Amino acid sequence: MIDDIIGTVFKASVAASTIRLATPYIFASLGETLGQRSGVLNLGVDGIMLMGAFFGYYAVLTTESLILGVLAALFIGGLMGLAMAFISVTLKAEQGISGIGVYLFGLGMSELLFQEFVGTPQSVDGFPRISIPGLSDLQFLGLGDIFFNHNLLVYVAFALVPMTAFVLNRTNFGLMIRAVGQNPEAADAMGVSVTRVRYLTVTLGGMLAGLAGASLSIALLNVFQQNLTAGQGFIAVALVYFGGWRPYGVLLGAMLFSFVNALQLQIGISAPEIPSEFAVMAPYVVTIIALMFASKRRERPDALTVPFERG
Amino acid sequence: AQDGPFRVAAVAPSATNDLAFSQSMFDALTKIQEELGEDNFEFVFQDGTFIVDDAAVALRDWASSGDFDLVIAHGSQFGSILEELAPEFPEVSFAWGTDQNTFGLDNVFAYTAAAEQGGYINGAIAAGMTETGVIGVVGPIEVGDAKLYVDGFVAGVAATNPDVTVNVTWIQSFSDVPLATEAAETLIANDADVLTGTAQMVVGPIAVATENDLPWFGTQSSQADLAGDDGVLFQIYRWDVVLKDMIEQIQNGTLGGESFVISLENGGIEMEIDPDRFGDDADALAAFEEQVNALVDGIVSGEIVIFPDEAAEPAATEEVEG
Amino acid sequence: MTSSNDSRFSSSILVAWLNRFLDAMPLLIALVLALLVASILLLALDANPITAYAAMFEGAFGSENATAETLVRAIPIMLVAIGITVAFRGGVINIGGEGQMIAGALFGTWVVLRIGDSFGVWSIPVSLLAAFAAGGLFGGLAGFLKAYFGVNEILSTIMLNQVAVQMMNFLLNGPMLDPADAGVNNIPKTARIASAAQLPRLAFPLGGEAALFDRTRLHTGLLVAVLLAVIIYIILWQTTIGYRIRAVGQNEHAARYAGINVERQTVLAMFLAGGAAGLAGAVQVLGLQYRLQTDGSPAGFTANAGFNGIVAALFGGLNPLGAIPASAFFGALLVGARRIQTELGVSSSIVLVINGLIVVFVVSSQLFVRRRVRQRLSALMNEDAQNTEKPPDSSLDATTVKAEGGHD
Amino acid sequence: MTQSSVGGMTHQRIDRLVMRGIVKQFPGVLAADHIDFDVQSGEVHALLGENGAGKSTLMKMLYGLYQPDEGTIEVNDSPVKIGSPQDAIRLGIGMIHQHFMLVPSLTVAENVALGMRGIRDGVLRLDDVVRGLLELSEQYNLKINPHTPIWQLAVGEQQRVEILRALYKGAALLILDEPTAVLTPQEVDDLFRILRQMTDDGHALIFISHKLHEVLAISHRVTVLRDGKKIDTIPTSEATKRKLAEMMVGRPVVLEYDKHPVKRGEVRLRLERVSALSNRGDLGLKHVSLELHSGEIVGVAGVSGNGQHELAQVIVGLRPLESGAIYVDGNDVTGKSPAVMNRLGVSYIPEERMIDGVVKEFTVAENLVLQDHAREPFARGGLFMNFKAITEACQRAIRDYEIKTPNTETPVKNLSGGNIQKLILARELSRNPHVLIAAQPTRGVDIGAMEYIHQRLLDEREKGTAILLISEDLDEIRLLADRIAVLFEGEIVGIVDSADADVETLGLMMAGVREHES
Numbered sequence A: 001m002i003d004d005i006i007g008t009v010f011k012a013s014v015a016a017s018t019i020r021l022a023t024p025y026i027f028a029s030l031g032e033t034l035g036q037r038s039g040v041l042n043l044g045v046d047g048i049m050l051m052g053a054f055f056g057y058y059a060v061l062t063t064e065s066l067i068l069g070v071l072a073a074l075f076i077g078g079l080m081g082l083a084m085a086f087i088s089v090t091l092k093a094e095q096g097i098s099g100i101g102v103y104l105f106g107l108g109m110s111e112l113l114f115q116e117f118v119g120t121p122q123s124v125d126g127f128p129r130i131s132i133p134g135l136s137d138l139q140f141l142g143l144g145d146i147f148f149n150h151n152l153l154v155y156v157a158f159a160l161v162p163m164t165a166f167v168l169n170r171t172n173f174g175l176m177i178r179a180v181g182q183n184p185e186a187a188d189a190m191g192v193s194v195t196r197v198r199y200l201t202v203t204l205g206g207m208l209a210g211l212a213g214a215s216l217s218i219a220l221l222n223v224f225q226q227n228l229t230a231g232q233g234f235i236a237v238a239l240v241y242f243g244g245w246r247p248y249g250v251l252l253g254a255m256l257f258s259f260v261n262a263l264q265l266q267i268g269i270s271a272p273e274i275p276s277e278f279a280v281m282a283p284y285v286v287t288i289i290a291l292m293f294a295s296k297r298r299e300r301p302d303a304l305t306v307p308f309e310r311g
Numbered sequence B: 001a002q003d004g005p006f007r008v009a010a011v012a013p014s015a016t017n018d019l020a021f022s023q024s025m026f027d028a029l030t031k032i033q034e035e036l037g038e039d040n041f042e043f044v045f046q047d048g049t050f051i052v053d054d055a056a057v058a059l060r061d062w063a064s065s066g067d068f069d070l071v072i073a074h075g076s077q078f079g080s081i082l083e084e085l086a087p088e089f090p091e092v093s094f095a096w097g098t099d100q101n102t103f104g105l106d107n108v109f110a111y112t113a114a115a116e117q118g119g120y121i122n123g124a125i126a127a128g129m130t131e132t133g134v135i136g137v138v139g140p141i142e143v144g145d146a147k148l149y150v151d152g153f154v155a156g157v158a159a160t161n162p163d164v165t166v167n168v169t170w171i172q173s174f175s176d177v178p179l180a181t182e183a184a185e186t187l188i189a190n191d192a193d194v195l196t197g198t199a200q201m202v203v204g205p206i207a208v209a210t211e212n213d214l215p216w217f218g219t220q221s222s223q224a225d226l227a228g229d230d231g232v233l234f235q236i237y238r239w240d241v242v243l244k245d246m247i248e249q250i251q252n253g254t255l256g257g258e259s260f261v262i263s264l265e266n267g268g269i270e271m272e273i274d275p276d277r278f279g280d281d282a283d284a285l286a287a288f289e290e291q292v293n294a295l296v297d298g299i300v301s302g303e304i305v306i307f308p309d310e311a312a313e314p315a316a317t318e319e320v321e322g
Numbered sequence C: 001m002t003s004s005n006d007s008r009f010s011s012s013i014l015v016a017w018l019n020r021f022l023d024a025m026p027l028l029i030a031l032v033l034a035l036l037v038a039s040i041l042l043l044a045l046d047a048n049p050i051t052a053y054a055a056m057f058e059g060a061f062g063s064e065n066a067t068a069e070t071l072v073r074a075i076p077i078m079l080v081a082i083g084i085t086v087a088f089r090g091g092v093i094n095i096g097g098e099g100q101m102i103a104g105a106l107f108g109t110w111v112v113l114r115i116g117d118s119f120g121v122w123s124i125p126v127s128l129l130a131a132f133a134a135g136g137l138f139g140g141l142a143g144f145l146k147a148y149f150g151v152n153e154i155l156s157t158i159m160l161n162q163v164a165v166q167m168m169n170f171l172l173n174g175p176m177l178d179p180a181d182a183g184v185n186n187i188p189k190t191a192r193i194a195s196a197a198q199l200p201r202l203a204f205p206l207g208g209e210a211a212l213f214d215r216t217r218l219h220t221g222l223l224v225a226v227l228l229a230v231i232i233y234i235i236l237w238q239t240t241i242g243y244r245i246r247a248v249g250q251n252e253h254a255a256r257y258a259g260i261n262v263e264r265q266t267v268l269a270m271f272l273a274g275g276a277a278g279l280a281g282a283v284q285v286l287g288l289q290y291r292l293q294t295d296g297s298p299a300g301f302t303a304n305a306g307f308n309g310i311v312a313a314l315f316g317g318l319n320p321l322g323a324i325p326a327s328a329f330f331g332a333l334l335v336g337a338r339r340i341q342t343e344l345g346v347s348s349s350i351v352l353v354i355n356g357l358i359v360v361f362v363v364s365s366q367l368f369v370r371r372r373v374r375q376r377l378s379a380l381m382n383e384d385a386q387n388t389e390k391p392p393d394s395s396l397d398a399t400t401v402k403a404e405g406g407h408d
Numbered sequence D: 001m002t003q004s005s006v007g008g009m010t011h012q013r014i015d016r017l018v019m020r021g022i023v024k025q026f027p028g029v030l031a032a033d034h035i036d037f038d039v040q041s042g043e044v045h046a047l048l049g050e051n052g053a054g055k056s057t058l059m060k061m062l063y064g065l066y067q068p069d070e071g072t073i074e075v076n077d078s079p080v081k082i083g084s085p086q087d088a089i090r091l092g093i094g095m096i097h098q099h100f101m102l103v104p105s106l107t108v109a110e111n112v113a114l115g116m117r118g119i120r121d122g123v124l125r126l127d128d129v130v131r132g133l134l135e136l137s138e139q140y141n142l143k144i145n146p147h148t149p150i151w152q153l154a155v156g157e158q159q160r161v162e163i164l165r166a167l168y169k170g171a172a173l174l175i176l177d178e179p180t181a182v183l184t185p186q187e188v189d190d191l192f193r194i195l196r197q198m199t200d201d202g203h204a205l206i207f208i209s210h211k212l213h214e215v216l217a218i219s220h221r222v223t224v225l226r227d228g229k230k231i232d233t234i235p236t237s238e239a240t241k242r243k244l245a246e247m248m249v250g251r252p253v254v255l256e257y258d259k260h261p262v263k264r265g266e267v268r269l270r271l272e273r274v275s276a277l278s279n280r281g282d283l284g285l286k287h288v289s290l291e292l293h294s295g296e297i298v299g300v301a302g303v304s305g306n307g308q309h310e311l312a313q314v315i316v317g318l319r320p321l322e323s324g325a326i327y328v329d330g331n332d333v334t335g336k337s338p339a340v341m342n343r344l345g346v347s348y349i350p351e352e353r354m355i356d357g358v359v360k361e362f363t364v365a366e367n368l369v370l371q372d373h374a375r376e377p378f379a380r381g382g383l384f385m386n387f388k389a390i391t392e393a394c395q396r397a398i399r400d401y402e403i404k405t406p407n408t409e410t411p412v413k414n415l416s417g418g419n420i421q422k423l424i425l426a427r428e429l430s431r432n433p434h435v436l437i438a439a440q441p442t443r444g445v446d447i448g449a450m451e452y453i454h455q456r457l458l459d460e461r462e463k464g465t466a467i468l469l470i471s472e473d474l475d476e477i478r479l480l481a482d483r484i485a486v487l488f489e490g491e492i493v494g495i496v497d498s499a500d501a502d503v504e505t506l507g508l509m510m511a512g513v514r515e516h517e518s
């Protein structure tokens, strides 16, 4: 049994599923990272993902245009992000709680719309797998299947990691985000509009959450069903803490979580004698344990969840 | 509520169009209404009560209203509610499934499906279709008719071709589509070239099957539309068969105490061949129907014993007084 | 409230209640707004909002039974919310109510099945205590991870929720599976608990044989919740334990200097929160279902009480006593909204939508509550900036408490 | 005529800025009551006043952080609206805040670049910012490394960053809100040198301070505020310490205390070669040995960030020792928890009043029993709070320590700085400490409160308490201490009798020069 497990760890297909599973988390967690680095905790990610998933799905279902699908998801995600920003920045509502409200709303609303406009589940022609010429059929260690045989959104998600890191660390916008999250009073005194920055990050975060949902409904699963995300949005928030508010840390967390998940699916086949309940439990346990012993170097924004008031 | 139309109220955990468990009951009630006519048969249906408490509220509400001749709790997780509720409303007739425990109450009907039968047939045919010799199954939690179906499927495969491996992944959820989907992907990565599964999260695996052009076998409801031309065979629950029996009994003043099983024998289980599968190749279709019917007859006649080594099995086909 | 101590004058108490009522105004307005927005949605689904809300009210309070169901649904929310107030006061955000409910239900049920009716009436308190301990340990674990390993509690509680569910699926499908059911239907459920261990139904005699809530599912779990609320209230504001928890929650530096063991308070706060949730889980079994059964999802058993409890706690002004009406309100909402589906044929998910809208609107209204409080505060500052010896306005803290809205 | 600055941006030079009839009402406080104020190019205009007099508020209105309820502002005789700090910066107004406005995790250069117009969008280009900074630090010889993150800088250095940033952004008018509170005498001289250089360049400066001798030294004109009202504006030439002090407080004030000689008793607190890490992870305290006798006040002088913080925390048990040992009344308390230290009679007046001293949301009464909440008579059986006893004790404290509060149930956050300090004093002294660690006990409180606190400390000394007075205010230390220990980079460079300690020597020691060398 043990050697079954050892063997499966290095199975190419496990690596490939890891990458697929990680994709929605990467989108959502990167978005959440932006918001939190500017001081806003959005617990409503899952609700926004669900709305993004449905809008993307419905757009593709009706227009058969993937572009429109993505745009629809970005749009609704941005809209809900904007709402979240208004609630937590302008109305200064308790962020943990209002997030739960947004989640419940998204959960119900996406299902409601689905029932109204679609009804019975139908699959859509989502993003096809793009085999990168030359690379995708790379046999060595199955690298081809692992890295070069996914749909477009998967590549986009991974490309977004360095991009987000760059924006945060190397641009003026990023500088403002970090300042606003660390010491809003100072940023304000230097003529940076705390409100504007937070609106931007939270809205952007919403758009990415919407995209995360779409990556499920029109790229990875190509269907929609009630509560399609099955709580992935909450994991995404947790992964931001895991990643220490750093894009690469978030990537690490998403990959670890997804790897263990892919592994447990494989082990369920290779070593069926292990109770599947424990297999399914594994990713969650491993994530906690990993964080227990992870370095405590964190970029925790001092002003996280604290509304800004001048003077 | 003797005179006037026969009135039924039912709760079901997921959506009426989930292509699975809940839909099977909704379709049955709709069918009965079509047969008996709107003015002889009415029903209210509350779906999406995956929260047990919601179902409890609805059931008690209906029971206490006294407006209904039959109150149905469609979902084995509702058993404990009924167990408490029924004794308080002896004048109301209740039915629940899938289970066969009437709690020894004479106003409770229980119903279940011999899911292993369709499972066996699907398995037998799947075994003949696989080239890699590996078949993949995505299951929710190893319980109820899901377990029966999978056990039957495995038996069907074994009986047809012992060399074929059946990999079963229980994802521990009835609704986690992303996980079910990745489970299907993993099964394929482990050489499965035929797929089946049960519960409402199979919409994910079905999409995987169609994407990879692998044959898909279904259960509970017809998934023909979703499966495109990769759908093969679907075990379909026809609860209307047992419901009609219950209605008859109730009208004769018997409010419960009996436990029903839908099966191939009583026509409560039907096998539907995916129409798109053979396109207009009438011969192939005919041959395939031949094959299926042979299996059906075998089971009905008792020539085929699904669980040979377990004489008692499947318990679900016996009648037990709780 | 902080020191609502004997030597207080009724006059200021009166003022306090008046103020508390006025402070609630924005909350009510927010409610109305939320329902207005929902009406737009209903209209879009060509359902008449008036009928809808009428049905909703009907469903929640229309009959003796409806009202009872409302309360029944409120009980677990109440228990969780009461616990959450402690967590928030201690500066921990507990998203783990779901998992803690399950942990409590599992152990509570296990104990009660073990002891059967050998303990007679005592089997109820015994298993409730067991549930409290289990939920407490499960919550305390998150507190421990935060205090000693710096693992953020939002992360750990979210993760632990999943762990609890899988634990339940495993136990109910194996070790704890109803022996009578094993191999028959394979339904993952425990055996039925002894009748001695079942929480009695609750009915209020109206004289004669008539009794209110007779023939409903309302059970004495409600009393358990009320009792817990009082106990927690006393712990928080009358004992040194609560003082320490609140001190750490508000300012751990000052607390640390004062010689308070900060880590211990964090664990303790999470233990109490988890314990209350665990109690909620057990009460569901002992008072309602009489056996633990799973459909594999957390919500299937917890009915989202773990989440709604958080919101109810805030609506209750992070005050255990306030959590009671707040939870009742949610019970009414959830039970009532069901009717909209059956009577107007709108998809059942409308319940979630309305639920979400109300949460968002009410939380947002806190800003205006705060404003009101600050104004009254500074009015007070002027009024007696000179005079230091004056009966204090005991509503002050009550309202600032609301205003602070539980920042960690 | 325009004046260009290294920041690369040019501003209309501010020849004259006038505030007329400014009114600002805060809930509960009239912070500015029809105030007229003006400042000219080339002058330093000092703004004096007790805490809460309204100095910062007035300046925040000038910098666009608050909006006046009434009144007008004119720059070079044309009315302007300053709706936000952006507007102020655009007008060439810069402000160095009482509480520095820097982002700890960002580098010096990043802090300067933050919010700059011109490079508001796009990729960070810090090169020219760095260049500009270096030029400026050249010009005013202010040593600074643009690439150091702020959290690694001592307070003095952070202030330099603030000044450089203002200069870089081309401030023609610079507001300095209590800039000297955290500097050594030498650093103050340095600052003054820079300020003079700036006025020579035609900058207009507004200088806020509590320290009268500084005001007399640097300013051309002085305006005194009290309770939001302007008392008067006078040329500095006509001002004296005593006159200014009385204008501020509105009554005659003591400027020296009669300090009775007290015979120093047995050793109460002993530190043996104590070392401890700082938050930055390096050794913040290096082999510090110190003896504290009953009945004496030992002052600890030094530039902030040289180990004072660590010293206090180590003694009260908030910070673990790397090596060494601590004894209280002879018994070894090395590595004991704050709880134990409390019980052994060690009291602490923390530097960061709001962070370490009180729980803001708690009431006055609750804060008074922070340590003893679980002891008789405040708790019955250590479990149930006895609010009767607590309230009584609180009312006594309010009376004895002249704490201004509406009642015992007021959340402390609504008390004034000085009154919060008095509350802490009441709490710590009422515990009859053997050892009292007083860190910056009078920082940011006004002369009235200061007098009071000083007198209390002297009384404690006469009662035989051993007092460690950690302060960055040399005057205060020389006024109260019997002996003065000077901390530099975590080491005690020397201990001198305050009798024969003059500002220069101390100043040099604070800069690291050992006494025998000087």
Ligand SMILES: Nc1ncnc2c1ncn2[C@@H]1O[C@H](COP(=O)(O)OP(=O)(O)OP(=O)(O)O)[C@@H](O)[C@H]1O
Pocket (backbone or CB within 6 Å): C378, C381, D027, D028, D029, D050, D051, D052, D053, D414, D415, D416, D417, D418, D419, D444, D445, D446, D449
């Ligand atoms: N944020 C606030 N909201 C309402 N009132 C406040 C606020 N801050 C301070 N006050 C009130 O304003 C008054 C003056 O505050 P401040 O801290 O300036 O006092 P102060 O003048 O410094 O007194 P002291 O000289 O004792 O320090 C205090 O009585 C306080 O109650």
Ligand SMILES: Nc1ncnc2c1ncn2[C@@H]1O[C@H](COP(=O)(O)OP(=O)(O)OP(=O)(O)O)[C@@H](O)[C@H]1O
Pocket (backbone or CB within 6 Å): A311, D026, D027, D029, D030, D031, D049, D050, D051, D052, D053, D054, D055, D056, D057, D058, D098, D417, D444
């Ligand atoms: N944001 C605010 N809300 C309410 N009151 C305030 C606020 N800011 C200042 N105050 C009050 O306004 C008055 C003036 O405060 P300000 O900070 O201007 O005093 P100050 O002269 O700067 O005192 P210090 O010397 O302590 O800085 C004080 O009573 C203060 O408490």
Ligand SMILES: [Mg+2]
Pocket (backbone or CB within 6 Å): B223, B224, B225, B226, B227, B228, B229, B230, B231, B274, B275, B276, B277
């Ligand atoms: Mg088809």
Ligand SMILES: [Mg+2]
Pocket (backbone or CB within 6 Å): D055, D056, D057, D098, D177
């Ligand atoms: Mg000030």
